[in-house]
Amino acid sequence: MIVTVTLNAALDRTLSVPNFQAGTRNRASDALTLPGGKGVNVARALKRLGEPVIATGLAGGRTGTSIIEGLTEEGILNDFVRIRGESRTSTAVVDPNGRQTEIIEYGPAVGEDELGVLLEKIRYLARGADMFVLSGSLPRNVPDDYYAAIVRELKGQVYVALDAQGPPLRVGVGADPDLVSPNARETEEIVGYEFSEDDDLVAAAETLTSMGAQSAIVHQADGCVARVREPGAKSAVTYRVLVPVKEALSTVGSGDAFLAGYLTGVTRGEDARSRLTLAAACGIANIQTPGAGVFERSEVDAQRRQVQVWEVEAAPAGPPP
Ligand SMILES: Nc1ncnc2c1ncn2[C@@H]1O[C@H](COP(=O)(O)OP(=O)(O)OP(=O)(O)O)[C@@H](O)[C@H]1O
Ligand SMILES: [Mg+2]
Numbered sequence: 001m002i003v004t005v006t007l008n009a010a011l012d013r014t015l016s017v018p019n020f021q022a023g024t025r026n027r028a029s030d031a032l033t034l035p036g037g038k039g040v041n042v043a044r045a046l047k048r049l050g051e052p053v054i055a056t057g058l059a060g061g062r063t064g065t066s067i068i069e070g071l072t073e074e075g076i077l078n079d080f081v082r083i084r085g086e087s088r089t090s091t092a093v094v095d096p097n098g099r100q101t102e103i104i105e106y107g108p109a110v111g112e113d114e115l116g117v118l119l120e121k122i123r124y125l126a127r128g129a130d131m132f133v134l135s136g137s138l139p140r141n142v143p144d145d146y147y148a149a150i151v152r153e154l155k156g157q158v159y160v161a162l163d164a165q166g167p168p169l170r171v172g173v174g175a176d177p178d179l180v181s182p183n184a185r186e187t188e189e190i191v192g193y194e195f196s197e198d199d200d201l202v203a204a205a206e207t208l209t210s211m212g213a214q215s216a217i218v219h220q221a222d223g224c225v226a227r228v229r230e231p232g233a234k235s236a237v238t239y240r241v242l243v244p245v246k247e248a249l250s251t252v253g254s255g256d257a258f259l260a261g262y263l264t265g266v267t268r269g270e271d272a273r274s275r276l277t278l279a280a281a282c283g284i285a286n287i288q289t290p291g292a293g294v295f296e297r298s299e300v301d302a303q304r305r306q307v308q309v310w311e312v313e314a315a316p317a318g319p320p321p
Contacts, residue, residue: 001052001053001054001128001129001130001131002046002051002052002053002054002129002130002131002132002133002263002267003053003054003055003056003122003125003126003129003131003132003133004039004040004042004043004046004053004054004055004056004057004132004133004135005039005056005057005118005122005132005133005134005135005150006037006038006039006040006055006056006057006058006135006136007037007057007058007110007118007136007137007138007139007142007146008037008057008058008088008107008136008137008138008139009035009036009037009039009040009057009058009059009064009067009080009087010035010036010037010040010063010067010087010088010089010090010105010107011033011034011035011036011063011066011067011070011087011088011089011090012033012034012035012036012037012089012090012091012092012252012291012292013031013032013033013089013090013091013092014031014032014033014034014091014092014094014250014252014290014291015028015030015031015091015092015093015094016028016029016030016031016094016095016096016290017029017093017094017095018095018096018097019095019097019098020093020095020098020099020101022101026093030290032290032291033070034070034074034291034292034294035066035067035068035070035071035074035076036067036090036253036292037057037067037135037136038135038136038137038163038253038255038256039055039057039133039134039135039136040055040057040067040071040076040293041135041253041256041257041292041293042133042135042163042256042257042259042260042263042293043055043071043076043078043293044074044076044292044293044294045253045256045257045259045260045261045282045286045293045295046260046263046264047074047075047076048260048293048294048295048296048297049260049261049264049282049297049300050264050297051260051263051264051267052077053076053077054077054078054079054125054129055071055076055077055078055079055080056078056079056080056081056118056121056122056125057080057081057118058080058081058083058087058108058110058114058118058139059080059081059082059083059087060082060083060084060085060086060087060108061085061086061087061108062086063086063087063088063089064080064082064083064086064087067080067087068080079121079125081114081117081118081121083108083110083111083114084108084111084114085107085108085109085110085139086108087107087108088104088105088106088107088108088139089105090102090103090104090105091103092250092252094249094250094290096249100248100250100251100252102252106139106140107137107139107140108139108140109139109140109141110139110140110141110142111141112141115142115146119149119150119153122150122153122154123153126153126154126157126158129158130158130159130267131158131159131160131161131263131266131267132150132154132158132159132160132161133161133163133259133263134147134150134151134160134161134162134163134164134172134177135161135162135163135164135256135259136163136164137164137165137168138164138168144166144167144168144170144171145168145171145172146168147162147164147168147169147171147172147175148168148171148172148174148175149175151172151175151176151177152175155175155176155177159178159179159266160177160178160179161177161178161179161180161181161259161263162177162179162180162181162213163180163181163182163255163256163259164182164186165182165186165189166186166189169182169186169190170190170211173190173208173211173212173213174211174212175212176212176213176214177212177213177214178213178214178215179213179214179215179216179217179262179263180208180213180215180216180217181216181217181219181255181258181259181262182208182218182219183218183219183220183255184201184204184218184219184220185220187201187204187208187218188204190204190207190208191203191204191207191208198225198240198312201218201220201224201225202225202227202238202240202312202313202314204218204225205217205218205225205226205227205238206227206238206314208227209227209229209236214229215227215228215229215236217262217276217279219255219258219283221245221251221254222242222243222244222245223240223241223242223243223280223307223308224240224241224258224276224279224280225238225239225240225241225312226238226239226241226272226276227239227314228272230272236314237272237311238311238312238313238314239272239273239276239309239310239311239312240309240310240312241276241277241279241280241307241308241309242307242308242309243280243283243284243303243306243307243308244306246284246287248287248288249287249288249289249290250287250289250290250291250292251286251287252292253286253291253292253293253294254283254284254286254287255283256286256292256293257282257283257285257286257292257293257295258279258280258282258283258286259279260282260293261275261278261279261280261281261282261283261300262275262276262278262279264278265278265279273309276307276309277304277307277309278300278304280303280307281300281301281303281304281306281307282295282300284303284306284307285299285300285303
């Protein structure tokens with residue numbers, strides 16, 4: 001069983017607005033509302049891949065109720081801590097002819113007592129789980145080391161994957177999670193330099209593992225660089241994964257679908273190449289359909305052929321953060 005943890009769960013609205021223009025009145029041709037927040041998206045993708053999953057996290061107010069009801073309607077098992085604050089709504093405006101605009105609210109303020117209840121729930125769920133996914137931003141008043149505290153709590157007991165950004169990622173990596181999976185932009189912020197070529201990504205993945213993560217995947221639209229250390233192995237192997245960059249219907253949640261694919265491979269005991277191929281195929285499948293973590297399994301199978309994976313020379317770690 002995999003448990004996803006979403007502290008900043010959201011109600012995600014995706015509006016299709018042909019020829020969207022800021023500063024004018026726009027009409028949406030289509031609207032889709034789904035429970036969201038990165039961990040929730042990962043849970044949706046895992047369910048589509050046939051992996052047993054429970055979504056936990058924090059949800060509050062009417063929006064929190066809608067998130068929980070929405071998950072239940074989708075048949076995604078969930079066990080959220082109800083909080084006093086109101087969960088956020090996130091809006092993505094997707095122009096079928098062009099760009100995508102995202103408007104992300106901050107999310108509720110969370111009490112120390114509420115964080116304590118969540119930690120208790122996590123301990124309880126860990127007794128029946130093989131894997132935890134900690135994903136997304138932290139709402140207000142949550143200390144930057146909260147993910148690190150969860151990783152320390154769970155380490156050695158279950159496999160822990162972390163997908164975050166900024167200080168929660170920086171501090172979380174130091175707690176030695178099994179996997180970190182930030183996108184290239186988020187990784188640039190951690191390592192402190194901009195990427196212009198593949199070697200920069202390779203060095204950054206090396207930096208993330210030298211900071212503590214067992215394995216690190218740095219992804220972007222054209223695939224990823226993954227530095228993978230198998231359990232018990234002394235050294236890590238670095239891979240480059242390449243996919244053809246396509247016109248996207250909506251890219252929201254492609255990193256979440258990617259992570260769900262990789263973790264599915266881990267639970268099935270697949271080798272690194274096969275895990276990375278499944279991950280990238282899920283990322284591509286996600287962009288063909290509106291909704292984060294929404295894709296057809298047949299599409300994932302079809303996209304596997306588009307994915308190239310090869311081993312690359314490890315580069316020295318980039319400048320220390
Ligand atoms: N335009 C695209 N064409 C083909 N594949 C894509 C495209 N965008 C994303 N993908 C697939 O999805 C994976 C993850 O994408 P990306 O790194 O952009 O995610 P992300 O920025 O973390 O997204 P989010 O945080 O919204 O989930 C890529 O490695 C690739 O496999
Ligand atoms: Mg992401």
